Amino acid sequence: MRFSRELARASLLAALATVSLNSQAAPDEIQVYTEEMDEPGDFGLELHVNYVPKGRREATYDGEMASNHRLQVTPEFSYGISKTLEAGLYLPVAMSTDGNLYGNGVRLRLKYIAPRADGDHFFWGLNGEFGSSARRVSESALTLEFRPIMGYRDENWLVSFNPILDADLSTNVSRKPNFEPGLKVTHRVGEGKQAGFEYYGEYGPVGHLLQGDARTHYLYGVMDIDLHGFDINFGIGRGFRSAEDQWVAKAIIAFPLN
Structure with a gap:
């Protein structure tokens, strides 16, 4: 089934314009994972950058860095172990409103994507991530994430x-x-260009999910661009419901190392 580009763009703009704002802050990595992997033996480097032009100005716990005007830059180093496995290392850094840079921890991940036959459009996999975080960005020093991937x-x-x-x-x-x-939907709009949206939600503890009005939602209009070997993802997001950050700008730049 084919969809009109104009209709898709209009729907996205309408969604961004009509969400209701209130005041969880944007993380250092704002990304929906897909089936993309480093080839076996290849190294990869992505730079995650996001900035909060309008966010929460007060800390919610002692020692927290408020999100308003916070710039986060996170290099992600990756390595293709096999056709189905990829390892990654994150080194998040943030600049606060006082102009100082702070290291905010370290995270390790392992990503699996199931083998597929040639021409198979469907994919699935799992990413596991373990890390330590500075108190500036998390009350918990250690975190664990399981991220199923299907698309x-x-x-x-x-x-x-x-x-x-x-x-x-x-x-x-x-x-x-x-x-x-997290959900990502994009459509080809030109040679090496995709446009669409990304959605990120925080629904609360499993088994005791928050009521609808208490859940956090972010919706981003995004572009994916292949520019002379650099893969660039750029987006502008708006938070609504209980989101701390009203506006967030984010980019992911993948550098061609091989």
Whole structure:
């Protein structure tokens, strides 16, 4: 089934314009995972950058860095172990409103994508992530994430869904896993260009999900561009319901190392 580009763009703009705002802050990595992997033996480097032009100005716990005007830059180093496995390392850094740079921890991940036959448009896999975080960005020093990956890609469309389970492991906070879904839908709009939206939600603890009005939602209009070997994802997002950040700008730049 073919969809009108004009209709898709109009629907996206309408969604962004009509969401209701209130005041969880944007993380250092704002990304829906797909089937993309480093080839075996290849290294990869992505730079995750996001900035909050309008966010929460007050800390919600002692030692937290407020999100308003916070710039986060996170290099992600990756390595293709095999056709189905990829390892990654994140080194998040943030600049606060005082102009100082702060290291905010380290995270390791392992990503699996199931083998597919040639021409198979559907994909699925799982990403596991373990890390430590500075108190500036999390009350829990240790975190664990399981991110199922399922989706569809053809020459015109990409749809990927990540029903994420995210758990804090420190003793000073609840260890119940939280459900944080992510969805990406884009359509080809030109040679090496895709446009669409990404959605990120925070629905609360599994088994005791928050009521609708208490859930956090972010909706981004995004572009994916292949520019001379650099893969660039750029988006402008708006938070609504209980979101701390009203506006967030984000970019992911994948550098061609091989």
